[in-house]
Amino acid sequence: MENKKNSDISIYIVMFIFVALFLAMMGYFAYYVQFSSPDDINNSYNPRQEKLAAKVIRGAILSSDRKPLACTELTPDGREIRRYPYGGIFAHVVGYSTKGRYGIESIANISLLTSNADISERISNEMADQKSIGDNIISTLDIELQKCAYETMGIYKGSIMVAEPKTGRILAMVSSPGFDPGTIDQQWDELNEMTTSPLMNRTTQGLYPPGSTFKMITLLEYFRENKNPEEYSFNCNGRFTAEDVTINCFHGSVHGKLDLKKSFAKSCNSSFANIGYGLKSNAFRSTAKDLLFNEELPIKLSHKMSSFTLEKSSDTEEKLHTAIGQGKTLVTPLHMNLITQAIANKGMLEKPCLIDRIENYKGVVIKQYHTEDEKRLMTSEEADFLTEYMEAVITEGTGSKLMSEDYYVAGKTGSAEYGQVKGDSHSWFTGFARDESGDKCIAVTVLVEGAGTGSDYAVPMAKRIFDCYYR
Amino acid sequence: MNNIIIELSKYFIILCIAFYALNGFIVFRYKTHEDQRGFYVMQNIFMVMIHAAGFAVLVLEGRDVSMVTFYCVTQLVIIAFVILYRVIYPASQPLIVNNMCMLLTISLVILARLSYSKCQKQFVIAAAGMVLALVIPFLMKFSHLVFMHLTWLWALAGVFVLGVVFVLGRATYGSKLSFTLKGITFQPSEAVKLLFVFFVAAMFAKSTTLKQIIITSVFAMAHIGILALSKDLGSALIFFVVYVFMLYVATRKLYWLLAGMILGAVSAVAGYRLFAHVRTRFIAWKDPFSVIDGQGYQITQSLFAIGTGGWFGMGLGQGTPNKIPVVEADFIFSAISEELGCLFGLCIILICISNFLMFLNIAIKQSDLFYRLVALGMAVIYGFQMFLTIGGVTKFIPLTGVTLPLVSYGGTSVLVTIIMFSVIQGIYCDNG
Ligand SMILES: [Zn+2]
Numbered sequence: 082m083e084n085k086k087n088s089d090i091s092i093y094i095v096m097f098i099f100v101a102l103f104l105a106m107m108g109y110f111a112y113y114v115q116f117s118s119p120d121d122i123n124n125s126y127n128p129r130q131e132k133l134a135a136k137v138i139r140g141a142i143l144s145s146d147r148k149p150l151a152c153t154e155l156t157p158d159g160r161e162i163r164r165y166p167y168g169g170i171f172a173h174v175v176g177y178s179t180k181g182r183y184g185i186e187s188i189a190n191i192s193l194l195t196s197n198a199d200i201s202e203r204i205s206n207e208m209a210d211q212k213s214i215g216d217n218i219i220s221t222l223d224i225e226l227q228k229c230a231y232e233t234m235g236i237y238k239g240s241i242m243v244a245e246p247k248t249g250r251i252l253a254m255v256s257s258p259g260f261d262p263g264t265i266d267q268q269w270d271e272l273n274e275m276t277t278s279p280l281m282n283r284t285t286q287g288l289y290p291p292g293s294t295f296k297m298i299t300l301l302e303y304f305r306e307n308k309n310p311e312e313y314s315f316n317c318n319g320r321f322t323a324e325d326v327t328i329n330c331f332h333g334s335v336h337g338k339l340d341l342k343k344s345f346a347k348s349c350n351s352s353f354a355n356i357g358y359g360l361k362s363n364a365f366r367s368t369a370k371d372l373l374f375n376e377e378l379p380i381k382l383s384h385k386m387s388s389f390t391l392e393k394s395s396d397t398e399e400k401l402h403t404a405i406g407q408g409k410t411l412v413t414p415l416h417m418n419l420i421t422q423a424i425a426n427k428g429m430l431e432k433p434c435l436i437d438r439i440e441n442y443k444g445v446v447i448k449q450y451h452t453e454d455e456k457r458l459m460t461s462e463e464a465d466f467l468t469e470y471m472e473a474v475i476t477e478g479t480g481s482k483l484m485s486e487d488y489y490v491a492g493k494t495g496s497a498e499y500g501q502v503k504g505d506s507h508s509w510f511t512g513f514a515r516d517e518s519g520d521k522c523i524a525v526t527v528l529v530e531g532a533g534t535g536s537d538y539a540v541p542m543a544k545r546i547f548d549c550y551y552r
Numbered sequence: 553m554n555n556i557i558i559e560l561s562k563y564f565i566i567l568c569i570a571f572y573a574l575n576g577f578i579v580f581r582y583k584t585h586e587d588q589r590g591f592y593v594m595q596n597i598f599m600v601m602i603h604a605a606g607f608a609v610l611v612l613e614g615r616d617v618s619m620v621t622f623y624c625v626t627q628l629v630i631i632a633f634v635i636l637y638r639v640i641y642p643a644s645q646p647l648i649v650n651n652m653c654m655l656l657t658i659s660l661v662i663l664a665r666l667s668y669s670k671c672q673k674q675f676v677i678a679a680a681g682m683v684l685a686l687v688i689p690f691l692m693k694f695s696h697l698v699f700m701h702l703t704w705l706w707a708l709a710g711v712f713v714l715g716v717v718f719v720l721g722r723a724t725y726g727s728k729l730s731f732t733l734k735g736i737t738f739q740p741s742e743a744v745k746l747l748f749v750f751f752v753a754a755m756f757a758k759s760t761t762l763k764q765i766i767i768t769s770v771f772a773m774a775h776i777g778i779l780a781l782s783k784d785l786g787s788a789l790i791f792f793v794v795y796v797f798m799l800y801v802a803t804r805k806l807y808w809l810l811a812g813m814i815l816g817a818v819s820a821v822a823g824y825r826l827f828a829h830v831r832t833r834f835i836a837w838k839d840p841f842s843v844i845d846g847q848g849y850q851i852t853q854s855l856f857a858i859g860t861g862g863w864f865g866m867g868l869g870q871g872t873p874n875k876i877p878v879v880e881a882d883f884i885f886s887a888i889s890e891e892l893g894c895l896f897g898l899c900i901i902l903i904c905i906s907n908f909l910m911f912l913n914i915a916i917k918q919s920d921l922f923y924r925l926v927a928l929g930m931a932v933i934y935g936f937q938m939f940l941t942i943g944g945v946t947k948f949i950p951l952t953g954v955t956l957p958l959v960s961y962g963g964t965s966v967l968v969t970i971i972m973f974s975v976i977q978g979i980y981c982d983n984g
Contacts, residue, residue: 091801092916092928094809096909099935103905106939107898109948114894118859126844127856128875129890132866207559 119448123191133194136207139163140193140215142175142185144224145252145437150175151186151262165262167224170231172259173282174222174251174382174435180269184282188381189218189436192448197441214442221250221437229549230255233542238530239507240283240414243546246422246513246524248452249431253546256283284418285384288411289528292497293331293348294509295406297420297467300345301459302368303356304466313341313356321351321358324397328354328405331496345470346478348494350405357404362393365403372420372458379455380415380433387412407498417511418526420458421492424471425513425524428464430455471512479536480512483544487551488514488521492543494536508532510539514547523550554612561605562867565892568605569899572598572654576906579647592646596634599654603627606661606868613869616668626660626675633682641689645914645980651907652685652973655958656966658900662888663961665869666880670961677963681970688971692978695750696922703754707771710744710751714778717741739964741779741787745794746968746975748775749929752795756802757922765799783829786940786952792816794932801928802921837950850877854945857883857890858897865893880961882953886945900959901942908935914980923979930972 122129138161141152150171153161163178165171176184178193186193196203196213206213223243230241234257243253258279260272272280281287304310317336321328328350330336336349344352366389370376374389390409391399402408423430432455439448459467471491474480483490492512499505513524525543532538575595579588607623630653637649656678663671699706717740755768772795779788796812823830832847840848840855853876861871873879873887880887889897911931918924934957941956943949955962957969 089804091804092912094806095797095801095928095932096912099908099932099939100905102939103901103908103935106943106946106948107901110894110898110901110942110946113855113946114858114863118855118862121841121852122856122859124841124844124852124856126852127860129856129860129866129872132870132872133860204559204563208556210555 119191119195123188130190130194133191136212137194137196137215138212139178140196140217140442142189142193142218142220144220144222144227146224147219148224150220150222151178163263167228168263169259169261170227170255171222172262173256173284174227174254175220175262177262177265179266183280184382185218185220185435187383189439192216192218192439197439197445197447198443216447217440217442217444219437219440221252221434222254223252226253226546226549227255229253230546231257233545234529237532237538238277238283239528239532240287240526241528241542241546242284242414242418242526243550244418244422244433244524246425246522247431249422249434249455250437251433251435252523254282254284256281256287282382283414283528283530285380285382285413285415287413287528288385288387289414289507289509289530290408290497290499291406291410291412291417292495292507292509293350293406294417294493294495294497294511295410295412296345296348296353296404296495297424297471297493298369298372299353299357299360299365299404299406300341300470301372301463301467302360302365303341304463305368306360306364310341310466313344315339315344315349315352315355317344317349317351319351321354321401323354323358323401326398326401328401342470342473343477345493346473346476348474348479353405354401357401358397360400360404362391362395362400366392372423373416373456374410374412378413378416378419378433379430380435382435384415385413387416406495414526414528417509417528418524421511421513421524421526423458424464424467425491425515425522426464427461428459429457429461474512480510480540482536482540483512483514483547485544485547485551488516488547490514490547492525494540496533499531505531506533508538510543512543514551516551521551523547558609558612558867558870561609562865562893565602565605565868566864566895566899568598568602569896572602573899573902573906576647576651576903580909585646588646592650595650595654596631599650599657600627600631602654603630603657603661606657607664609868610661610665615665615869619664619668622664622672622675629679629682630657633685636686640686641977641981643981644689644977645910647910648907648973648977648980651903651910652958652970654903655900658888659884659959659961659966661868662884662891662959663880665891666873666887667961670880674961674963674966678966678970681967684967685970685974685977688974689978689981692975692982695926695975695978699750699754700757700922703751703758706747706751706754710747711771711774711778713740713744714775714782718778718782739962741784742964742968744775745787745790745933746971748772748791749794749798749926749933752798753922753925753929756798756925757920760803765803769795769799780823784953785823785830785833786954789940789952790933790936790954792819793936794929797932798925798929801915802925833950833952837947840947850883851945851947851951853877854883854886855947857886858894858946861890861893863894865889865891865896868892881955882941882951882960883945884956884960885942888959897942901938904935904938904957908938911935911976914976918979918983920983923983927976927979930976934969934972 139153142150151165154164174184176186178186193215197216203213226243230253234255241255244251258277260279316338319330319335330350336347339352369389374387388411391403399408432453438446440446468491475483475490479494480492490512495509496506508529511526515522525546527539527542529538572595575591579591582588611619776788776791800809836847840851844852868891871890873890876883915924915927937954940952940954944951955965
C-alpha cells in the first residue's frame with residue numbers, strides 16, 4: 082500500500098495543472114490592472130469617473146513643447162478653475178470638461194484624474210483629506226502650426242488638419258467657427274442655439290462631399306483595374322454624356338486632348354466621368370472599404386464615419402457622380418487627411434496619435450505612446466503612382482500656387498458642390514509636402530465651407546501652413 | 553478625523569489580508585501543528601482586525617447603526633466557531649478552519665456594504681452551516697458505509713433531483729436553475745455536486761475495470777447532459793472537469809486525462825456551433841466593448857470596477873459597485889477589487905489556492921481510495937469554481953455565471969461549501 086502511494090504522481094499532476102491555471106490568471110489580472118485597465122475605464126459607460134474627480138485635481142494638457150493648453154488653477158477660496166491659456170485657438174481639439182467632455186479632455190479624462198505622484202505623497206494627501214495632483218498629458222500639438230492654421234482659417238468656416246504621415250502624430254487641428262473653452266459655461270446655451278454649430282469639431286465630425294479630391298480614389302481604382310495608365314486618352318469638349326446623364330467640366334472649361342495624368346492635374350470632370358463609367362462598382366466599393374469608408378476611423382476623438390454608397394445595383398447617374406466626388410459620397414476632413422498620410426507613407430497608415438505621453442505632475446514619464454502601423458490602405462506601388470500624379474497637380478495643374486523653393490508638394494484640389502444652388506461649393510485641398518531630404522514630411526488638409534474653388538481658397542491656405550512649417 | 557480613519561483603514565485592511573495570506577503559506581514549511589500554532593493564532597488576529605475595521609468604516613460612513621450589534625454578533629459567532637472546533641476536533645486542520653472563517657468574514661463585510669439585508673440573510677445560513685460543520689466530521693466515519701453500499705441510490709437521487717428541477721424549475725439570469733420555497737431559493741445543482749463526488753468516488757473505489765468506468769461515465773454524462781440542457785453551463789463544466797480528474801486519479805492512466813481534455817474541447821466547439829447563448833457569451837468575452845449595450849454590459853461594468861479601483865481600491869463604501877448586475881453573487885470579486893483593492897483581490901486568490909493545496913495534500917495522504925477520491929473531488933470542485941468565477945469577471949475566460957465559494961451571496965452555495973470543507977476535515981481527522 083505504502084509503495085503504491087509513493088509511486089503515484091497523479092495528484093501532483095492535478096496540482097501542477099491547477100496551480101499553472103491559477104498563476105496564469107493572477108498574472109493576467111495583475112497585467113490588466115497595471116497596463117490595460119487605464120484605457121478601458123476611460124469610457125462614458127463607466128459611472129465611476131466623477132468619483133475620481135473628488136479625489137484628484139485634474140492634470141494639465143500640454144503642447145508638444147510642454148506649454149500648458151489646459152490647466153487647473155485654484156482660486157484663493159479653494160475652488161478649481163479650468164484655464165485655457167490659448168483661448169479659442171485649441172478649442173475643439175483640446176476640448177472642455179465642464180459641460181460634458183470633449184476633445185483631449187474627454188479621451189484622456191481618466192489619466193487627467195489619476196495621480197501617479199509618489200505613493201507616500203498620495204497617502205499623506207488622502208489622510209489630510211487633500212486632493213492629489215493628477216497626471217499631465219503631453220500632446221503632439223504644435224503651438225506655432227496650430228496658431229498659423231487658426232489665423233489662416235480666420236473668419237471662414239471650415240477645417241484644417243496637419244499631421245506627420247510617418248508617425249501619425251497630429252500637429253494641428255482647427256475647426257471654425259469655434260468658441261472659447263474658458264467661458265463655455267456662461268455661453269453654453271447661446272453656443273448650442275447657433276445655426277453654425279460652433280461646438281462641433283468639423284475636422285472629425287463634419288461630413289462633406291469630397292468633390293474633386295475624391296478623384297484620388299477614382300484614380301486608384303482605375304489603376305487597380307487597368308495596369309497601363311499611359312495608354313489612356315480622352316478628348317474633353319466640356320462635357321461627358323452616357324445614358325442621358327451629362328457631366329460638365331467645372332465652370333464650363335474645355336480641356337481638349339488629355340492623357341490620364343493631365344486629366345487628374347487639370348481635374349477634368351468629363352474625363353473622370355468617362356473613367357468612372359468603365360469602373361466595376363463592386364471593386365470600387367471594396368477599394369473604398371480598404372480606404373476606411375463606411376468604417377470607424379482609428380482615433381478616439383468622437384468622429385463620424387465617411388460614407389460611400391455606390392454598389393452593383395447603382396444607376397449610371399450615381400456612378401458618374403461618385404467618380405468625380407459629387408454623388409452621395411461624404412467624408413470628414415480627418416478621413417481625407419488619413420488617406421493623404423497613407424499615400425505619403427508608401428501606403429501604410431500609422432495610428433493617429435494625439436497624445437505623446439503621460440507624465441506625473443513632477444515630469445516623470447508614466448506612459449509613452451509609440452508609433453504603430455495601423456493598416457495598409459494600398460500597396461507602395463499604388464502610393465507611388467498616386468504621389469506622381471499628385472505632384473503633377475502642383476507642377477502642371479490646379480495647385481500651381483504651391484510651387485516652392487523650400488519644399489515639394491503633392492496634392493489634390495477640390496470644389497465640392499452642395500445644396501441646390503448651382504455654384505455653391507466647398508473648397509478643398511489635401512496633400513503632403515517633403516523637404517529636400519524627405520525627412521520632414523507633413524500632410525495638410527484644408528476645407529473651406531461655401532468659399533468656391535479649391536485653387537482659389539484652400540490652396541493659398543495650405544501654402545501658409547507649409548510656409549510656416551518649412552520656414 | 554473620520555476621513556483619516558477611513559483612509560487609514562483601507563491600507564490597514566490590505567496589510568492584514570496580505571499578512572494573513574502570507575501566514576497561510578508559511579505554515580506549509582512546518583511539520584507539526586505545535587510548530588504551526590503561532591501562525592494560526594496570528595491569522596485569527598488579522599481576521600478579527602479585518603472584520604472590525606470593515607464594519608468600523610461602514611458605521612463611520614453613516615450606514616445603519618444596528619451594524620454595531622450585527623458586527624458584535626457575527627464576530628462572536630466566528631470566534632466561538634474557531635474555539636469550539638478546536639475543542640471538539642483537536643486533530644482538525646486549523647488552516648482550513650481559518651480560511652473558511654476568513655472568507656466568510658470578507659463576505660460579511662462586503663455584503664454589508666452592498667446590501668445589508670442580504671448580508672443578514674447570508675449570515676443566518678452561514679451560522680446554520682457552522683453548526684453542521686461541527687457535526688459532519690464526526691459523521692464522516694459512517695460515510696464508507698453509506699456511500700459504498702448505497703452507491704446507486706445517490707447517483708439516481710442526483711439525476712432525479714436535477715431532472716425534477718429541469719422540468720419544474722426556472723432559470724434566473726438565464727442560467728442557474730433554482731426553485732423557491734417559502735421565500736428561500738434553492739439551487740439543487742450545488743448540492744448534487746457533493747453527492748456526485750461521493751458517488752464517483754465510491755464507484756471507482758470498488759473497481760476501475762473498463763466496465764465500471766463505462767457505467768460510471770454514463771451516469772456522469774446524465775448529470776452533465778441535464779445541466780447543459782438547462783443552460784447551466786458553469787455547473788455542467790464543473791461536473792465534467794471533476795469527473796475527468798477523478799477518473800484520472802482513480803486509474804492513474806494519463807490517457808483518460810487527455811481523452812477528457814479532447815472531449816471537452818470538442819464539446820466546447822460543438823456548443824459554440826449549436827447554441828446561440830454559448831456564442832453570445834463568447835462574443836461578450838472576445839470584445840465586450842463592441843456589445844457594451846447588450847451582452848457585454850456585465851463584464852464591462854466589472855472591468856470598470858476593477859480598473860477604477862486599482863491596486864489599493866476606492867475604499868470600502870467609496871466606489872459604485874452596485875452598477876454591476878448581480879454584484880452580490882457572480883461579481884462579488886469585482887466589488888471587492890473596486891473597493892478593497894486589487895491587491896486584496898490577489899490575496900483572496902492566494903487564500904483560495906492555499907485551501908486547494910491543503911485539500912490536495914490531504915488527498916495525497918489518504919491510503920483509502922474512497923477518501924482519497926472524495927478529497928480530490930472536493931479540491932477540484934473548489935479550485936475550478938474559484939477559477940471560473942474570478943477568471944470570468946476579470947475577462948481571463950468567458951463568463952459562466954458561477955459563484956465564488958463562501959464569499960458570494962447565495963444560501964445554497966455557502967451551505968454546500970461549508971459542508972465540503974467539513975467533509976475534508978472529517979477525512980483529515982480520521983486519517984490525518
Ligand atoms: Zn474637361
